[in-house]
Amino acid sequence: MKRIIASFLTLALATISCQFFFPTQTPTTPPLTETSATTQWDDRSIFQKGLVTSAQSILNGLKGASVYHIDFNIESDMRHITGNEEVHYTNTETKDLTDVRFRLFPNILGGEMKISNLKVDGIDVDVKYDLRNSLMIVPFEKAFSPGQGAVISMDFAVTVPDNVDLNYGVEAYYDNVLALAHAYPMIAVYNEEGWNAEIPPQYGDVTFADMSFFIVKVTAPRRVTLVSSGRETDRSEDGTSQTVTYEAGPARDFYLAASDQYKVFTKQLGEITLRFYTRSDLQEGARSGLEDAARAIEDYSARYAPYPYTELDFVSTPTLALGIEYPGMIAITEWIIEPGQGYLEATVAHEVGHQWFYNLVGNDQLDDPWLDESLTQFVTLQYFTDEYGVNGAMGFRQDLQGRWDNINDARIPVGQPVASYSEDEYSGIIYGRGGLFFDALREKMGQVAFDAFMKDYAASLSWDISTPEKLKAIAEKHCNCDLTDLFQEWIY
Ligand SMILES: [Zn+2]
Incomplete structure (x- = not known):
């Protein structure tokens, strides 16, 4: 993710600152959601509505892309999250692999992530940790040959920091906003260097990830507005809690924000719905940001490739970066949405640009x-x-x-x-x-x-x-x- 660092008017370093077949699920793990319980791992039809018509053919490609089914339960203090992840992983390399590696980013973003009950195809596995517990190595009993896959399941517990001190506050509950970046066990990229994993510097982007598919069920206090990557597919409310299911993909990450302060402003651009979630008194900035975003999408779609998703959501957060990009989502620091700050259009144009160059066309954000x-x-x-x-x-x-x-x-x-x-x-x-x-x-x-x-x-x-x-x-x-x-x- 990124940020632009200085800006237009002053360079005073305002920080502006990524077909397979496994019909049976792990028998010992309960189904995550109604959706996932009835969804075959290789059924990509649910992702179709999240893609514009011209991009839907990609659903026939990306053979062996990881499929995540994630369950987040956000407690009423908005800082403690428990959950479960089942991910269908396939060895898409040309050589045998002896393990698969997950990044546990909360452990280096000022919070904490603990993993329990980890199984590979229903069998308990002893894992190893490295890089200040931000890397979890899951060994295979027998090496996986190319094309071979497995369902890896685990429970997790995350504590989110209550400050924005590290990495621009990409992951924090602060100022009534939960910014939940990289908060699930995330499979690292394997390439000619082997498994890519390192501790990222504080001032750069954190992740490097392959395109994946996500079905995510979020249970959270009813008082907050939830905003996520991808598209909402189901919603229910019960007393003081709400449960919302999302699909997203292909995407390199899944991001979620939540706040009881959010009001939403919307703009339609052809097949694409643009939304800006921020405080109601920032309406003028939100509407202006949506106009800038629409112009940028039209410009980049004509110049490079069509914007692929049917949604793009902006959320204001207390991040110390001016903006940070996620697939189908952009976090904008709240103060630049206020009138007359002068940073909004450049930040929006930059972060929208990342939908092409970071998400659609990926790269190793730490090495290149x-x-x-x-x-x-x-x-x-x-x-x-x-x-x-x-x-x-x-x-x-x-x-x-x-x-x-x-x-x-x-x-x-x-x-x-x-x-x-x-x-x-x-x-x-x-x-x-x-x-x-x-x-x-x-x-x-x-x-x-x-x-x-x-x-x-x-x-x-x-x-x-x-x-x-x-x-x-x-x-x-x-x-x-x-x-x-x-x-x-x-x-x-
Ligand atoms: Zn950037």
Whole structure:
């Protein structure tokens, strides 16, 4: 997730800141929800309504993507959550795997997550923990061959921090808002590096995840409004509690926010319903944010690929970032929704851009942050240019340059992992110089070839994971040129 770090007007570091067949469920685990009890693991029909028509064909693809059935019970104090997860995991690699690894992010976000009753296909398994208990290694009794799958089930208990001290407060109950990011046991990505897992720096994004499917049942106090990734499919109320079921997918994460302060403002854009949840006195900002979001979606859908979901929800939270992206959801820090703050449109345009570059086209956000953050900064510059012309985009261009100027235009390569930068360098290089790199790439390639490259990049890597090598190869195909020198100057 991300954040943009400085902004437009001042660079005073306001922090703006990812077909198989298992017909039988684990017999010892009770069904999670009515939906999941009656849903076959390979039945993707429930996800169809959450996708716009042009994106629905993806439901025939993504063979072996993980399917999560999660149950969250949020207690009345909004800080203690118990739950159950059953996930159908398939080895989609080309080699045998001896274990599967889960990230338990609450253990490094200032809260706590404890796992119990873990089973693989109904059989108890002893797990190992690492990385300050943020990594759980689940061994297989016998190595899993490619295509082999299992249902892994567990109970969990989460305590959410009551402050926003760590990682911009992505996960917190603070100021009457529950921001519940990465709060379920989340399968890590396996790639040529093996299982990807590390402790993320405080100033970068936390997750790196494959496309998955989610059916999530949330039980929470009735007084709060619940907002989540995906689409609501069922709701019931009982005394002081409510139970709501959601489907989401394909998606790289599942995010939930809840508050008793939320009012909702809505805008329809073709097949897409946009909603902004915030305090009622922030109506003006919410409506303005929805207009900005609609313009950004139209611009990016025309330039890159159609926005894939039928919903996009904004929620105001007390995050210290200006905004943070999640699949089909965006968290916006509350103060910039107030009139006259000047940060809202750039933040909305940036975070909406991440729906393409982070979610639709994924990347390793810890190793290659420029593929999501720098590209999204450029996308935001392109949004301002498309909407207001070159002169109208000058403010945002100066923002990119200003961030780089803040570190004296240091020629530090753009293509490094988050952990290799100091916090100031991360802002200056990834959010400043990196955005300017794409502008230099456009100049080198020419506008027509660059536009064709961006469309091809988004289309050919939709629902997949990009790498610097893939990006460079697609660009070179479109300019019919060798871009090594340019990458040498900026990236390597
Ligand atoms: Zn970002």
